[in-house]
Amino acid sequence: MRFPPPTLRLLGFAGPKHEAEEIKSKIGAFLHDELKLELSESKTVITHATSQAAHFLGYEIRAQHSDTKITRNRRAVNGAIGLFVPRQVIRHKCALYMSKGQPAQRGMLLHDEDFTIVAKYQAEYRGLVQYYLLAQDVFRLGRLQWVMETSLLKTLAGKHRSTVTKMARKYKSTVETPEGPRTCLTVTVPRDRGRKPLVARFGGIPLKRQRKAVLTDRRPVMASAKRNELIHRLIAECCEICEARTNLEVHHVRKLADLNRPGRRDKPDWVHLMAKRRRKTLVICRRCHEDIHAGRGTAPPRK
Incomplete structure (x- = not known):
């Protein structure tokens, strides 16, 4: 049985704390009775926006206070909700x-x-x-x-x-x-x-707030320890099997362990080359690429 993923929500409320607790209780009852879901008590907290910060999707959310920011003869940001970097x-x-x-x-x-x-x-x-x-x-x-x-x-x-x-x-x-x-x-x-x-x-990236920025929550490309770089091999513009210099493509395997799958008796030359260099990629020409996927033999790889 598959369960729906947890949903994150943030509710803003202006009023006394006991009313906030009543709203939280009613929301919990609705989720339990109508949607058959449980409200996480450890993750559902009530915070005071002026004295505490609510944490939501990696941001801090709290009420702002500044007596020195004056706009049109009035303090412009006091009480306004703002997003901050924790x-x-x-x-x-x-x-x-x-x-x-x-x-x-x-x-x-x-x-x-x-x-x-x-x-x-x-x-x-x-x-x-x-x-x-x-x-x-x-x-x-x-x-x-x-x-x-x-x-x-x-x-x-x-x-x-x-x-x-x-x-x-x-x-x-x-x-x-x-x-x-x-x-x-x-x-x-x-x-x-x-x-x-x-x-x-x-x-070269200005650290200036953008009110209409579109967030792209992508996992950053972290450092790797690969010593043979794809960009260097692409710039060389040479098939790493037959040394052809036209119609170059990249052949890759999901993981190096796939090169040693049981049941494969005679390993092709390109498998030996990838295993020897410990690469999951090979820069090869179109003809060699088609031969690999068709299971045909390829030209002897260059050393």
Whole structure:
């Protein structure tokens, strides 16, 4: 039997606490009698918006108070409900890029290309910023940006056995945004035959609240320890089986364990190649790709 997933709801109410408790009791009775659902007592709490913050979908929700913000001769924000970034979220995210209280390099990325390292940091940072663009204090993520940028520079310095200052001097650039110029770290990979270069950039996202932002709650692309990078192999533009240079595609398996499935007596050459290199992907030409899916033999793979 399948049960419906739990539903999250937030109810705002202006009135005394005993009335809020009565409303909560009636909602619980309705869910139990009409919908045959149970109200979670541990997750259904009553908070005072002025003195406490309600936590909902990763945001803090509380009433604002400021005697200095005056609009049309009146205090404009007192009592207005606002969305805020929880302090513990910032601390937790910063801790992922720190060691002993300081930003630190990420050893698992030292074998990746500079382009990939910057792109991964940006994907993780951009995903969090875009989720909190509705917050009144999204500017507080500036602390996370500094920690991640320092960690990124230390990772690049560790990879090249250089210093943070030299890496910053090499990759820092200025980009134009709707909010004006922003300083960021940029890695550019040139390509031939007049094609646009590949660009990876960290930063350049204005930490300014957007009232009509559309939230994209996606899991950020986290760092991996893969040492053979797909982008490097794609730029090479060469089939990794027959060395053809046209109609290139990517063949992939769900997991490396699938290469050693029982019942397969004679493993094709492409299986040996993927297992030897510990890759779940192969950059191959269209003809080799069709041969693999048809179960036909392929040309001997290049070493």
